[in-house]
Amino acid sequence: MPALTDLTRLCPPPASPSPAPNWNRVEEELGMRLPQDYKQLMATYGPGEFCQFLSLHYPHAPREAADLTGPMPARLRQQIEEVRLSARQPWPLPHPLESLFAMGVTGNGDYLFWVTNPTDKPDTWTIAVNQALRAPWYTFTGNLTEFLLAVVSGTTQVPLFPEDLRDNGTSFTPAHPVRATAAPTEQRDSLDPTEIRKWARATGIPIPDRGRIPIEIIEAWKRANPAQLDL
Template identity: 60%
Template sequence: MTALHALTALCPPPAVPPPAPDWSQVEDAWGTSLPQDYKELVTAYGPGRFCGFITLYQPHSPSAWIDLTGPLPARLRGQIEEVRQAARHPWPLPHSPENLFAMGVTDNGDYLFWVTQPAETPDQWTVAVNEALRAPWFSYTGSLTEFLVGVLGGTTRVPMFPRDLLRHGPTFTPSTPRSTSLETTTRMAPVSTRTIREWADANGFDLPERGRIPYDVVEAWRHENPS
């Protein structure tokens, strides 16, 4: 059984997914080939969120926040070292920023990256996850689809993901035309941890100066700031 078959058995895709991108055109614009599993994954599912939490970047998305072929992935790669060096005690990086390419994001602002090594063999690329370009980092030795099978199947635990991620089981919610519009996705874009920390401090939450913001605090912020 392929990883995609395992994923679709675990988490059924839409009965009628949107038309698949023209992959040859996408890869020509990108300047390199994409992992075959990613192309099959996007073709099967289209845009949407896994467990209401994980969003994969899509080619030519109407939202700049999740556009695989837009400027955001390269911008994030350039910011990784800037954020690290700005910290009082810079943390070690498990991968060189030049080998990281953002291809997903969570509702908590965790970024999913391909580790693009070897560059000429994308089907061997693995996955790295981190929190808002900061520490900690989580590395997964396998493809993106295998990563999703592990996370949604409960066999792969990503420390920065909420513990109750699977409380409603593995699900995929397709994006509606409205939720993929530039206006709506801009409102739904991941918020910086600094914004949440400032709100938490002002509202009596006791947080450490650094480190991951607890999930319940993030949820409280979202409840008070729904738009």
């Protein structure tokens, strides 16, 4: 896979990545096959972050927001449609909603999707990027590894991504082990919902004035405000 070879030159993988999952089991859970390049990416890098900005979802992740096999992909499809239809002038989707499968996220809360069309030919799937569940969209004609290589090499500038993405160099940072100091509900309760709502509105992310804050907004806030998590 030439793209993966070039990507590892720019972003060296960890010496000992996390063990790859049982792909037969994962695909059986999902009810579909996954692209071969994604499986190779996971085997080479494991969970982590490219350029301290772009993270891929992976099977059976301990955090629901990053779990490729969890409810998040379906939930995001539903929320995209809810946000789209709530606008005064609903914008058209560049791809059928049912073909979008979330598999990554950025530090700005932008989501990466496979365009799973046709569903039985995963190695032909292209990549779509959505700005925080709203328009605009960006579509990349190529697989996920080719997309990552284009982004980190600078040959493609995704309009939704910051222009200074590569200013600090290209790198891959393995994910830290999940700390078991508190249950997810306890951690969520310790966060200040007022601050999260204030940040979301300033970022342009739609958020309800009352009630439970969606988990994907909480996770986006955590990625944007890591220093506050240690207070």
